[in-house]
Each structure stands twice: as C-alpha cells, then as structure tokens.
Amino acid sequence: MGDESLADRLHRRIADNGPLRVSEWVEAALYDPDDGFYMTGGRAGRRGDFLTAPEVGPLFGVVMARAVDRWWAEVGRPEVFPVFEVGAGPGTLARSVLRAGCEAARSGALRWWATEISPGQRRLHPTHDLLRSVGSLSEAVTAQDSGGGGSRRGLVLANELLDNLPFDVVERTVDGWSMVVVVADPSGPGFATSLGPLRRDAIAELAGLAPDAEPGQRLPWQPRARGWLEAALAAVPEGRVVVIDYGATTSDLLARGDGWLRTHTGHRSRCRWIDEPGHLDITADVDLEQLQLYHRADVVVSQAEFLRSHGIDDLVAEGRRIWEERASVGDLVALEARSRVREAEALCDLAGMGSFVVAEWRT
Ligand SMILES: C[S@@+](CC[C@H](N)C(=O)[O-])C[C@H]1O[C@@H](n2cnc3c(N)ncnc32)[C@H](O)[C@@H]1O
Known part of the structure; x- marks a missing residue:
C-alpha cells in the first residue's frame, strides 16, 4: 500500500507465504481495493477497455426488457419482482432496460438492484426510482428482504460476470492434475508460473470432466463461479437465474490451448496475464460443464438464439x-x-x- 506497487506487494506476499494460486493472483489483479484493475477505472464501454453487449448500444437492453417481462410472467407476475443484476459495471444495461420500459416496471413490480463491486463504477449508475446500487448480491438480497418485499420470486442476471470471477488454472501431469501457481521469476524482476498440489476432490472431478487430457494441457478451474451460482440460486428460490457469457465445454476448452485465458486493456488484447498486475483485465472462458456439475441449467442457448426468441x-x-x-x-x-x-x-x-x-x- 502507499508507495508500494501491487507487483511489489505480490512479490512480498510470495516471499512471506509461498506461491499464489491463480485465483489469488486474479483477485488481487482485478479487485485489490487500492490497485485492482476494476477498482481503479477499468471497465466495459467504448471509452473503457472492452465492449460488452449492453455497451454495443441500447438494443440489447430493449430486448432484455422484453425478456424481463417474460420471466416476470413465468413466475406468476408477483407484485414485487426484484432483478438482481450482478456485476453491473457502469450500469449501462439497467439504463437501457429502464429507458426501454417494460410491463413489470409500469405495473410498479420491478425493483432493479445494480450490484457492482467497484465503487467508482457504482457512481456511474443511473438515478432512477426503480434502481438501487449496491456492492454485492448478498447486500441487495438483504436490503430487498428487509424492505418488506421478499425476493423469492425474482431474477438474478449476470452479463459477462462469471468470466471475471477469480479462477484457478490446473494442468494435466503424467500422474494426475496439478495446480498452476505464481512464483517470483527466478531469472528477472517479474513473475513466472510453476506447479503445486491440487486437492483430491478436484483431481477426481477433473478426471471425470477431462478424461482424455494430455500431459501439459491446462484448464480453468472455477469453484468461485460454482459458488456464485449456488448463492444466486438461493437468492431467488422461486425465480430465475440467467447467466450470459462466453463459455464452452471442457473438451472445447482443452482444444483451445491457453486461448481460453485472455487479457484486455484499452481494447487491446495482451498475452501475458502475469505482467503488470492491476493494469489488465484477466478473463477466462467459462467451463459450462464445471458450472453445471451440481445444478444443470434448464435452458442453454446461444445469445443469437436468445435475442431472436425475444424479437430482435x-x-x-x-x-x-x-x-x-x-x-x-x-x-x-x-x-x-x-x-x-x-x-x-x-x-x-x-x-x-x-x-x-x-x-x-x-x-
Ligand atoms: C466484464 S464486466 C461486465 C460489466 C457489465 N455486466 C457489462 O456487461 O457491461 C464484469 C463486472 O463485474 C464486476 N464484478 C466482479 N465480481 C463481482 C461481484 N462479486 N459482485 C459484483 N460485481 C462484481 C466487475 O467489477 C466488473 O465491473
């Protein structure tokens, strides 16, 4: 902290406590309160670092407004229908949906909770009677429940959140699977990767997910995304959880080499994710099989099909x-x-x- 850069602090952590898991690295690089990429101005948008569907223009929000009405109708048009948008970024989707209008909003049922971990991005959220801005899903659910309008029949919505949740990286070895860890580069001032032990239950799950993996092949390991899904399902026990992201099956990810791990800054893709912690977005394709290991989704379609089915x-x-x-x-x-x-x-x-x-x- 203070004058010490994030890279210096990470070096110190490694010297004091040993190698870091990639999820610990990503957590610090993206969400360190002082120096994390998203905490210091990194964001989606034309003037940001990468483009997401809501940032393409208002049309995505117009279609989502129709989808919100469908989900509201499917759960019986409750008098109060909270939408918990997790990882709302600068609030562009909420702005477009509320501007487009929908039946749930006109009837007074809609409560839009724009949850965003970065205080700087929260400050960009629109001001609107139906919108509240908070830091996390649990905060939003607690506030919604304590306000008297329970959240049982609601919607949890996340556009391009899961690819940004801290993930680990695992590597197939000759005799099983290992955890990729970050160490100080022995030949320079930066960082390098090495292999460390992986929990047995993870090894067993990977053996089932990727039985044909060859030694040296790597995969993202995403327990945080699974944990997030658990929390989202619990937040709306009689509602809908909808995730939109770039994702693939485990075998497709294996075939991509390291292509499932990307970095962005200022609309440029950079390759070395262990360079310049705090200055790059680090993102991994979502492994749809890992994500659905315990909770199979009821519907999985491409974004194109989804948008067409809602009248684009x-x-x-x-x-x-x-x-x-x-x-x-x-x-x-x-x-x-x-x-x-x-x-x-x-x-x-x-x-x-x-x-x-x-x-x-x-x-
Ligand atoms: C790739 S951006 C997507 C932003 C927006 N949904 C969009 O589509 O433009 C991911 C956002 O999720 C936020 N985020 C990450 N983890 C979060 C969490 N646990 N709760 C709330 N926001 C989170 C990040 O700060 C970042 O703004």
Whole structure:
C-alpha cells in the first residue's frame, strides 16, 4: 500500500507465504481495493477497455426488457419482482432496460438492484426510482428482504460476470492434475508460473470432466463461479437465474490451448496475464460443464438464439421503418432506429457475441 506497487506487494506476499494460486493472483489483479484493475477505472464501454453487449448500444437492453417481462410472467407476475443484476459495471444495461420500459416496471413490480463491486463504477449508475446500487448480491438480497418485499420470486442476471470471477488454472501431469501457481521469476524482476498440489476432490472431478487430457494441457478451474451460482440460486428460490457469457465445454476448452485465458486493456488484447498486475483485465472462458456439475441449467442457448426468441428481428425491422419515415428529420429517434441494424449484427454475430451462451436456471 502507499508507495508500494501491487507487483511489489505480490512479490512480498510470495516471499512471506509461498506461491499464489491463480485465483489469488486474479483477485488481487482485478479487485485489490487500492490497485485492482476494476477498482481503479477499468471497465466495459467504448471509452473503457472492452465492449460488452449492453455497451454495443441500447438494443440489447430493449430486448432484455422484453425478456424481463417474460420471466416476470413465468413466475406468476408477483407484485414485487426484484432483478438482481450482478456485476453491473457502469450500469449501462439497467439504463437501457429502464429507458426501454417494460410491463413489470409500469405495473410498479420491478425493483432493479445494480450490484457492482467497484465503487467508482457504482457512481456511474443511473438515478432512477426503480434502481438501487449496491456492492454485492448478498447486500441487495438483504436490503430487498428487509424492505418488506421478499425476493423469492425474482431474477438474478449476470452479463459477462462469471468470466471475471477469480479462477484457478490446473494442468494435466503424467500422474494426475496439478495446480498452476505464481512464483517470483527466478531469472528477472517479474513473475513466472510453476506447479503445486491440487486437492483430491478436484483431481477426481477433473478426471471425470477431462478424461482424455494430455500431459501439459491446462484448464480453468472455477469453484468461485460454482459458488456464485449456488448463492444466486438461493437468492431467488422461486425465480430465475440467467447467466450470459462466453463459455464452452471442457473438451472445447482443452482444444483451445491457453486461448481460453485472455487479457484486455484499452481494447487491446495482451498475452501475458502475469505482467503488470492491476493494469489488465484477466478473463477466462467459462467451463459450462464445471458450472453445471451440481445444478444443470434448464435452458442453454446461444445469445443469437436468445435475442431472436425475444424479437430482435422485429425490433430491427421496426428500426428500418422508423428510419425510412424520419431520415429527413435525422433526430435521435431516427438515428437510434438506424443503428439497430448494426447493433443486431454485432449482437448476433456467430463469430463474436452471438455465440455467447445464455444459460437459464428455473429455481
Ligand atoms: C466484464 S464486466 C461486465 C460489466 C457489465 N455486466 C457489462 O456487461 O457491461 C464484469 C463486472 O463485474 C464486476 N464484478 C466482479 N465480481 C463481482 C461481484 N462479486 N459482485 C459484483 N460485481 C462484481 C466487475 O467489477 C466488473 O465491473
């Protein structure tokens, strides 16, 4: 702390306590209260470090507003319907949904809890009667419950959160699986990786998930994502949990080499995740099989299918009509209508965001 950089502090931790698990490294690099990437200004957005679906433009929120109404209807249109958006970033999705409007909002049932761990990003959240901004899901659930409107029939929603939860890395060895750990680089001032022991239960689970892994192959190991799912399911025991993220099966991840682990800063992808802790976003593809080991999702579809099933094509056609009528006016409504075409292309592009996974648990 103080003048000591995060890298210096991590060096000291390793010298004092031994190698760090990758999850400990990622936790510090992304969420250290003083120097973590997300705590010091890193964020989604055109002026941020990477683009997410809500940041492509308002269309994603317009479709999500329709989806919120469907989920609300499916659980019986309760008088109070909390939506716990976890990892809300600067609040762009909440802003678009509330601006688009939906039946749950008009009827007064909707309570939107934008939960975001970074205080700097929370300060960017919109001001709206139906929106509250807090740091964590448990805080939001407690506040919702103590406000008298129980949260049993609600929605937990997370767009591109799970890929950012601290994950470990495991490596197949000749006689089993080992934990990849971070050590001080013996040949320089930086950091390097080495192998350490892995718990037996994890080894057994990996043996089931990746029986054909070859020595030297690595996978993300994501108990934090599984723990998050447990908490999310418990938060809305008669509702819905919906996760949108880049994910793949264990065998697909194995085939990607180390390609499932990426870094971003200022829209540039960098390769060495152990360089410059605190200055890079570090993210891992979500292993959908690990995530569903104990709770199988009721629906898993691509983002493109999900958006189509909630009428994105109609919204684009409507946008075209509005543009034709108002092109000569050229006002915001006309421009927003025209931009729907390009937004939909980006959101449904199967070589990009369209291939993301939307997983839904019906609790
Ligand atoms: C990749 S960003 C996605 C932001 C936003 N959902 C979007 O789609 O643009 C992930 C966000 O999750 C936040 N985050 C990570 N762990 C969190 C947690 N346990 N609770 C709340 N927010 C968290 C990070 O600070 C970051 O802003």
